[in-house]
Amino acid sequence: MHAALNTPLNEALGCKYPVIQTAMGWVSTSDLVSASIEAGAFGFLAAAVMTPEECEAEIKSIKSKSDRPFGVNIHAFQKGVDRIIDMCIDYDVAALSYGRGPSSKIVDKVKAAGLKCVPTIGAAKHAPKAVKMGADILVCQGQEGGGHTGYTPTWLLLAQVLDQDLGVPVIACGGFKDGRGLASALTFGADGIAMGTRFMMTSDSPTPDATKAKYLDSEVTKIPVSKKLDGMPQRMILNPLLDDLEKSSKLGMLLRGFSNGMKYKSQTGMSMVETVKAAWGMASKTDMTLGQTMMAGNAPMIIQKAMVEGKPDEGVLPSGQVAGLIDDLPNCQELLNSIISEAETRLKAVGA
Numbered sequence: 019m020h021a022a023l024n025t026p027l028n029e030a031l032g033c034k035y036p037v038i039q040t041a042m043g044w045v046s047t048s049d050l051v052s053a054s055i056e057a058g059a060f061g062f063l064a065a066a067v068m069t070p071e072e073c074e075a076e077i078k079s080i081k082s083k084s085d086r087p088f089g090v091n092i093h094a095f096q097k098g099v100d101r102i103i104d105m106c107i108d109y110d111v112a113a114l115s116y117g118r119g120p121s122s123k124i125v126d127k128v129k130a131a132g133l134k135c136v137p138t139i140g141a142a143k144h145a146p147k148a149v150k151m152g153a154d155i156l157v158c159q160g161q162e163g164g165g166h167t168g169y170t171p172t173w174l175l176l177a178q179v180l181d182q183d184l185g186v187p188v189i190a191c192g193g194f195k196d197g198r199g200l201a202s203a204l205t206f207g208a209d210g211i212a213m214g215t216r217f218m219m220t221s222d223s224p225t226p227d228a229t230k231a232k233y234l235d236s237e238v239t240k241i242p243v244s245k246k247l248d249g250m251p252q253r254m255i256l257n258p259l260l261d262d263l264e265k266s267s268k269l270g271m272l273l274r275g276f277s278n279g280m281k282y283k284s285q286t287g288m289s290m291v292e293t294v295k296a297a298w299g300m301a302s303k304t305d306m307t308l309g310q311t312m313m314a315g316n317a318p319m320i321i322q323k324a325m326v327e328g329k330p331d332e333g334v335l336p337s338g339q340v341a342g343l344i345d346d347l348p349n350c351q352e353l354l355n356s357i358i359s360e361a362e363t364r365l366k367a368v369g370a
């Protein structure tokens with residue numbers, strides 16, 4: 019392997035290649051994580067959408083298929099997060115990833131147990147704060163990245179973070195899919211790349227075929243950012259449902275919120291009155307409207323329509339813009355082999 023492909027990331031996380039498979043709700047399951055780590059990447063299990071019981075079963079499943087290290091992604095405010103963190107410690111998980119920060123008490127606890135802390139940041143000002151709180155590695159996701167995302171393009175964010183010289187490995191994220199991207203990130207000064215969409219678009223991910231077909235058909239300019247789903251900027255493929263949401267007035271959002279609330283009542287276990295009360299409580303604390311807050315409450319169910327049930331037109335499709343450039347579904351091993359060989363070719367060509 020080209021020496022440049024052995025970076026502080028490989029050493030810190032114990033992976034063969036400087037490539038991270040990021041957490042994606044209902045996508046980065048044990049199937050995808052075990053395949054990505056066996057192929058030489060470092061994979062994160064998307065536990066932010068799991069109960070502690072589901073997370074434990076998934077951790078056990080990964081361990082039954084591979085003895086390579088892997089990480090778990092959490093959301094600081096999810097139900098049962100303390101149990102999931104204890105579980106990560108008990109099962110010797112190698113790293114914890116998160117977005118909006120858990121408390122420094124949690125970070126201190128997992129670090130003391132030997133886990134690496136790997137937050138994702140989307141704005142340069144968050145980098146020093148994350149490191150001060152204990153980050154061992156920083157994943158910098160530029161605006162072209164999938165799911166919730168920021169406003170700074172990947173290369174500009176990377177330059178801003180590298181210029182701060184924070185003393186931890188910095189990983190480029192948002193828009194990567196191949197060896198050219200990896201070689202470019204390394205020559206730019208990063209210690210590796212992290213990819214979401216590209217790993218979803220493998221035959222190892224559990225995303226239903228009908229939904230993958232929509233990603234294969236997508237165009238780079240038709241994967242916009244919208245705040246209409248849960249109030250936060252989220253990049254998704256433009257489908258009729260997202261188009262409708264974008265055009266909805268405040269009243270339209272309220273009606274949608276109500277109708278989704280009725281539709282998903284049995285899944286959330288909340289009555290309509292409880293749903294409205296919870297949404298009202300949240301809306302009064304944020305600048306979101308009641309309709310938007312009710313939509314946010316139902317966002318997980320709407321995403322699952324596409325990502326789990328295989329009904330892409332009835333749900334939304336979180337995606338990086340890079341989906342517009344992806345037209346195949348290799349398995350993780352084929353993907354990693356091609357990324358590494360292309361990166362080596364580019365690095366040698368530049369060296370020559």
Ligand SMILES: Cc1cc2nc3c(=O)[nH]c(=O)nc-3n(C[C@H](O)[C@H](O)[C@H](O)COP(=O)(O)O)c2cc1C
Nearest residue numbers: 040041042043163164165192193213214215336338
């Ligand atoms: C379908 C999908 C689901 C995602 N779910 C999560 C999640 O649960 N937690 C998280 O931290 N990031 C999530 N993300 C963001 C990814 O982990 C990753 O940061 C992003 O996709 C990187 O950009 P890329 O798609 O251009 O590689 C999701 C992204 C996608 C495409």
